Amino acid sequence: MPMNMKRALGAISATALAALWSVPAAAAWTLNLREGVTELSREIYGLHMLILWVCVVIAVAVFSVMIYSIATFRKSKGAVPATFEHNTRAEIIWTVIPVVILVAMAVPAARTLVKIEDTRGADMTIKATGYQWKWQYNYIDEDVSYFSTLAQASNEARQVNAGIDVHSVDNYLLEVDNPLVVPVNKKVRMLVTAADVIHNWWVPDFGMKKDAIPGYINELWFRADKVGTYRGQCAELCGRDHGFMPVVVRVVEQAEYDSWLASQKAARQAAAAPAAQTAAVTTTNALETTTVLVANAE
Numbered sequence: 001m002p003m004n005m006k007r008a009l010g011a012i013s014a015t016a017l018a019a020l021w022s023v024p025a026a027a028a029w030t031l032n033l034r035e036g037v038t039e040l041s042r043e044i045y046g047l048h049m050l051i052l053w054v055c056v057v058i059a060v061a062v063f064s065v066m067i068y069s070i071a072t073f074r075k076s077k078g079a080v081p082a083t084f085e086h087n088t089r090a091e092i093i094w095t096v097i098p099v100v101i102l103v104a105m106a107v108p109a110a111r112t113l114v115k116i117e118d119t120r121g122a123d124m125t126i127k128a129t130g131y132q133w134k135w136q137y138n139y140i141d142e143d144v145s146y147f148s149t150l151a152q153a154s155n156e157a158r159q160v161n162a163g164i165d166v167h168s169v170d171n172y173l174l175e176v177d178n179p180l181v182v183p184v185n186k187k188v189r190m191l192v193t194a195a196d197v198i199h200n201w202w203v204p205d206f207g208m209k210k211d212a213i214p215g216y217i218n219e220l221w222f223r224a225d226k227v228g229t230y231r232g233q234c235a236e237l238c239g240r241d242h243g244f245m246p247v248v249v250r251v252v253e254q255a256e257y258d259s260w261l262a263s264q265k266a267a268r269q270a271a272a273a274p275a276a277q278t279a280a281v282t283t284t285n286a287l288e289t290t291t292v293l294v295a296n297a298e
Contacts, residue, residue, distance in 0.1 A: 224249075
C-alpha cells in the first residue's frame with residue numbers, strides 16, 4: 001500500500017475515533033438499560049438482567065462443549081467418527097432442557113407484562129395528545145389543560161445559521177415550556193392518543209413507551225418514587241420536526257403539586273373571565289336589540 005494512502009487512512013481513522021469518543025458524544029452512551037424511578041422500570045431492568053445472565057451461561061456452556069469437542073476429537077488425534085445417526089435420549093434431553101428454560105423465563109416475564117397493562121386503582125388520569133410537533137396534556141376531572149412544546153432556547157439554537165453553540169443550551173432539545181407535573185408516589189394513568197399522525201410518548205426513566213394513534217386511545221401507567229425532572233422524546237417518526245418534540249415530566253411532592261394545580265386552575269379562570277364577560281355583554285345587547293325590534297313592530 002502506498003505511503004500516502006496509509007497516511008490518509010490513518011488520518012481518517014484518527015478523526016473518526018476522536019469524533020466517536022469526544023466528551024459530549026461519549027457522555028450520551030451507556031452500556032445497559034436504565035433502572036429508572038418506577039417499580040415497572042425496575043422490574044423490566046431485573047428481567048433484562050436475569051435473561052441476559054441466563055443467555056451468558058447458556059453461551060458459555062455451549063461454546064465450551066463445542067471448543068472442547070473440536071480440540072479433543074479432531075482427526076490429527078486419531079478420533080474416529082461415530083456410526084450412529086440418532087440418539088433418542090440425547091434428543092429428549094436437548095428438547096426438554098430448552099423448554100424448561102423458556103418456561104422458567106416466561107413466568108416472570110408474563111407476570112410483569114400483566115402488571116404493565118393493569119391501570120386499575122390509579123390516583124389520577126392524564127390524557128396526552130400528540131400533535132405535529134407538541135403535546136397537549138389534559139388532567140381528567142381537574143379542568144386543567146395545556147400544550148407542551150420545545151423550549152424557546154432550544155428552538156432558537158436549532159435554527160440554521162443561528163450562530164448559537166448548542167452545548168451552551170441546557171438540556172438542548174430535551175426541554176419544554178410547560179412540562180407535565182405529577183405528584184411523587186402516586187399511580188398516574190396516561191391516556192395516549194394523537195390528533196394528526198402517529199406519535200409515541202416515551203420517558204426512559206419510567207420504563208414506559210406507548211404509541212399515540214389518531215382515533216385510538218392507548219393507556220399506560222407509572223408511579224415515580226423519586227422527586228425530579230425526567231426527560232424523553234417522541235419515539236415515532238412523525239414528520240419534519242420529529243426530533244424537536246421532547247417529553248418532560250416533573251415529579252414533585254404532593255404539597256407542591258397541589259399548589260401548582262391551584263395556580264393552573266386560577267390562571268384558567270382568570271383567562272376565562274374576560275371571555276365570559278364579553279359573552280354576557282353580547283347576550284345583553286342582543287336582547288336589547290330584540291326588544292327594540294319587537295316594540296317597533298308593535
